[in-house]
Amino acid sequence: MTTAKTDAAVKEQSAPVTPSDQRERDRMRRRLARRRGGGWWPYLFLAPWFIGLFGLTIYPMMDSLYLSFTDFDLLTPAQWVGVDNYDKMFTDDPVFWDSVHATLLYVVVSVPLKLALALGVAMLLNRDLKGIGLYRAAFYLPSLLGGAVAIAIVWRQVFGGDGLFNDFLAWFGIKGQDWISSPDTALYTLILLAVWQFGTPMVIFLAGLKQLPKDVYEAAAIDGASPVTRFFKITLPLLTPIVFFNVVLQIIDAFKTFTPAFVISNGSGGPLNSTMLYSLYLYKKGFTDLQMGYASALAWVLFLVIAGFTAVNFIASRYWVHYDD
Amino acid sequence: MSATTTAPKSPLHRLRSATGSRRIFIHTVLIGVAIVMLYPLLWMLSSSLKPDTEIFTQPGLVPSSLRPENYSEGWSGSGNSFSLYITNSLIVTIGAVIGNVISCSLAAYAFARFEFRGKRIWFGLMLGTLMLPTQAVLIPQYTIFYNLTWINTFLPLIVPKFLAVDAFFIFLMVQFIRSIPRELDQAAMMDGANPFQIYWKIILPLMKPALITTTIFTFIWTYDDFLHQLVYLQQNDKFTVPLGLTLFLDQTSGSSYGAMFAMSTLALLPTLICFLIFQKRLVEGLSTSGMKG
Numbered sequence: 054m055t056t057a058k059t060d061a062a063v064k065e066q067s068a069p070v071t072p073s074d075q076r077e078r079d080r081m082r083r084r085l086a087r088r089r090g091g092g093w094w095p096y097l098f099l100a101p102w103f104i105g106l107f108g109l110t111i112y113p114m115m116d117s118l119y120l121s122f123t124d125f126d127l128l129t130p131a132q133w134v135g136v137d138n139y140d141k142m143f144t145d146d147p148v149f150w151d152s153v154h155a156t157l158l159y160v161v162v163s164v165p166l167k168l169a170l171a172l173g174v175a176m177l178l179n180r181d182l183k184g185i186g187l188y189r190a191a192f193y194l195p196s197l198l199g200g201a202v203a204i205a206i207v208w209r210q211v212f213g214g215d216g217l218f219n220d221f222l223a224w225f226g227i228k229g230q231d232w233i234s235s236p237d238t239a240l241y242t243l244i245l246l247a248v249w250q251f252g253t254p255m256v257i258f259l260a261g262l263k264q265l266p267k268d269v270y271e272a273a274a275i276d277g278a279s280p281v282t283r284f285f286k287i288t289l290p291l292l293t294p295i296v297f298f299n300v301v302l303q304i305i306d307a308f309k310t311f312t313p314a315f316v317i318s319n320g321s322g323g324p325l326n327s328t329m330l331y332s333l334y335l336y337k338k339g340f341t342d343l344q345m346g347y348a349s350a351l352a353w354v355l356f357l358v359i360a361g362f363t364a365v366n367f368i369a370s371r372y373w374v375h376y377d378d
Numbered sequence: 379m380s381a382t383t384t385a386p387k388s389p390l391h392r393l394r395s396a397t398g399s400r401r402i403f404i405h406t407v408l409i410g411v412a413i414v415m416l417y418p419l420l421w422m423l424s425s426s427l428k429p430d431t432e433i434f435t436q437p438g439l440v441p442s443s444l445r446p447e448n449y450s451e452g453w454s455g456s457g458n459s460f461s462l463y464i465t466n467s468l469i470v471t472i473g474a475v476i477g478n479v480i481s482c483s484l485a486a487y488a489f490a491r492f493e494f495r496g497k498r499i500w501f502g503l504m505l506g507t508l509m510l511p512t513q514a515v516l517i518p519q520y521t522i523f524y525n526l527t528w529i530n531t532f533l534p535l536i537v538p539k540f541l542a543v544d545a546f547f548i549f550l551m552v553q554f555i556r557s558i559p560r561e562l563d564q565a566a567m568m569d570g571a572n573p574f575q576i577y578w579k580i581i582l583p584l585m586k587p588a589l590i591t592t593t594i595f596t597f598i599w600t601y602d603d604f605l606h607q608l609v610y611l612q613q614n615d616k617f618t619v620p621l622g623l624t625l626f627l628d629q630t631s632g633s634s635y636g637a638m639f640a641m642s643t644l645a646l647l648p649t650l651i652c653f654l655i656f657q658k659r660l661v662e663g664l665s666t667s668g669m670k671g
Contacts, residue, residue: 091492094573098488099500101481102548105541110507113518120518127524174411177404190657191412194419197653197660200602202620203642206627207422210635215434217421249415256661309511312604312620319627332513332605339517340609349517356514363509 114356121350126343138350149351151326152334155240159330160307163247168299171251175258176288189256196252205246205316209233212242233317236325243328246313254299261295262288293374301366308359311336331355419646426639433635445636449644452637455626458614460641463622466611467601470535470618474600475593477539478547482592483585485542486551487577491563507545512605520609534610535600547592554588555581587659594656598649619645 096103121138123131142149178188198204211217212232219229232238265288273283289296311332314322322329322337335355339348425433426448428441436442453460488494489501523534542548558581566576582589604620611617617625623645626638653660 091494091573095488095492095494095497098484098492098573098577101540102485102504102542105481105538105543106503106507108522109519109538109541109543110510110515113515113522114510116518116521117515120521127521174408177408180404182401182404182408186658188408188412189661190653191415193661194653195415197598198419198602198646198649200599200604201646201649202602202604202623203422203645204418206623206638206642207418210425210433210639211418211421213434217418249418305509305511309513311513312602315604315608316624316627335513335516336605336609339520345517345521352514352517355511359509359511 117349117352120346121353123346123349124344125346125349127345128343131346134346138347139354141347142350142354148326148329148334152322152329152331155322155327155329156308156331158240159244159247159310160304162241163244164300164303164307166244166248167251167303168254168296170248171254171299172258172292172296174251175255175262176284178255178259179262189259192255193252196250199246199250200312202312202316205313208242208246208313209317212245234324236323236327239317239324239327243310243313243317243330247307247310254303257295257299258292261292265291290375294376297366297370297374301363304362304366305359308332308355308362422639422646423643426636426643428636430634430636433639448636448640451634452626452641452644455622455637455641458617458622460619460622460644462615463617463619466532466616467618467620470532470607471597471600473532473536474539475596477536478542478544478592478596479589481540481542482544482547483551483582483589484577485548486555487581489548490552490555491560491576491581492573504545504548507543508549516605516609523610529610530612530616531610532616535603535606539596539600544596547596550591551585551588554585558584590656591659594652594660598652601648 120131122133122135124134124137125131174192178185178192182188195204214229214231214234216232218232222229230238232242269287269291270283273287278286309332310330314328314330314333315336318324318328318333320333320337322333331351332355335348335351338344338351420439424439424441427444427446428436428448429443429445432441432443485504489497489504519534519538520529523529526533528534528537562580562584563576566580571579602620607618607621608624611621623638623641626634626641
């Protein structure tokens with residue numbers, strides 16, 4: 054109700070109206086605002102969402118928290134075991150630490166590379182070029198197909214021992230190896246797959262670049278600022294809200310990656326757990342080993358880690374994200 | 379190019395339009411990137427038409443001999459015919475699209491057009507669920523559906539969509555409805571329309587662009603959503619396209635690479651068609667949805 058009133062006040066200022074007009078309009082607006090409350094109507098429209106929110110989000114979150122303190126194999130009732138699951142996870146489960154290692158490496162390497170590439174290409178595309186629509190489409194397509202099993206299958210073959218990537222290296226006289234079955238490189242094929250899908254942040258960067266004020270650049274050009282200076286002194290600072298938006302989104306996304314890790318390692322997370330991304334480990338614990346209590350504990354840790362990363366992102370953003378009012 | 383050489387060389391002008399050689403440089407870089415981006419897809423397509431013996435020995439894109447039988451063999455493929463997987467995928471995706479369009483638009487209408495108690499808190503909760511990883515609720519949701527004996531049916535993949543669990547689309551539609559002038563609602567209200575009639579006759583037809591975006595993305599994301607299909611569908615006869623594809627992975631020791639690539643290509647076809655038809659809307663819808671407001 055208050056926002057509606059301030060909206061009205063702002064509009065009133067922009068158009069010159071006589072006082073009696075204004076009173077009449079105010080009365081009308083108040084009546085409409087009251088009617089907009091709509092009694093039970095909004096709850097009716099929100100009913101499906103409420104059922105989903107409580108039944109499929111809030112209750113499951115609480116249930117998951119409870120299950121994380123139990124032994125539960127789905128078939129027999131859950132047995133309370135206190136903090137055993139968490140204790141085991143942190144002190145007595147080397148695979149858990151393998152998955153943490155793989156996941157953090159994956160997030161820390163793939164997200165910056167992906168965003169840098171996305172911004173770089175977006176800057177190249179942010180001008181009048183012939184065929185710009187075609188370029189945008191070509192760069193966005195891999196991102197759209199990204200989650201598909203078919204793409205992960207292709208990736209597995211491209212980086213296999215006799216795959217496309219080694220043919221490419223052979224041109225330069227480099228002898229390749231089986232990148233997928235080597236524990237040192239398998240995760241990097243997943244990272245490369247993630248970087249290949251830079252289209253989504255690219256499109257968002259492009260939208261942001263288009264909104265940057267032209268006159269600032271013109272002034273800078275007249276002052277003789279070099280392109281590099283213009284990028285670091287104008288483009289990047291003005292773009293920080295969008296960089297932030299992309300960073301938050303991409304980190305959350307990277308933590309959830311499942312399909313390529315599953316397909317490339319044939320569900321094993323191998324070789325030597327090098328591609329055991331956290332989501333894959335959670336799936337294996339819950340649905341292959343039927344240790345649903347343990348998997349629930351893993352899920353809560355994932356939830357807290359993502360929430361933590363997002364919170365840190367938001368707090369840190371105060372120091373580097375510039376919003377113009 | 380001729381325009382740039384004859385135009386006066388003010389700093390302003392130099393900023394706006396690149397000179398000829400720079401333009402060529404930029405195009406070269408972009409074409410290079412485009413080739414790298416599309417090459418794996420073209421490789422998949424060409425491999426799907428090659429004899430197995432040639433896939434890994436002959437690196438070029440053009441097969442020396444065509445083998446379209448890969449497609450027919452892949453189709454009758456592994457366990458069940460691929461037509462079954464495609465039918466199953468269609469049931470799941472169409473159900474999900476209908477569910478998302480109805481439930482998300484209802485919720486969005488309420489958030490965009492009504493004032494009610496706790497609206498800010500509910501709206502905040504809705505945005506919060508955007509960031510919740512699905513893995514966090516996967517196991518308790520599974521136990522719920524297990525107790526309902528819905529495992530190995532399509533229900534766990536479709537019913538949640540009727541409960542507006544994809545908050546992203548609610549948010550997108552709220553932003554869209556806010557851009558529809560309220561005067562239209564008010565005029566209808568004066569004519570005695572109730573809120574549901576306003577939703578049905580005014581808001582829904584006007585928000586067609588947002589509904590189309592929702593349809594496309596729900597279709598593609600559900601079609602590709604491997605994790606949930608893997609968890610909920612357990613028997614071969616309920617398998618969807620992604621699950622059907624993984625069956626090829628288990629038999630890679632055999633000589634079915636050609637068939638695997640053929641079915642991978644086919645599996646990408648619905649998404650590709652969607653992309654080609656809605657290319658502009660997809661790219662632009664995405665770039666504005668997160669940004670407005």
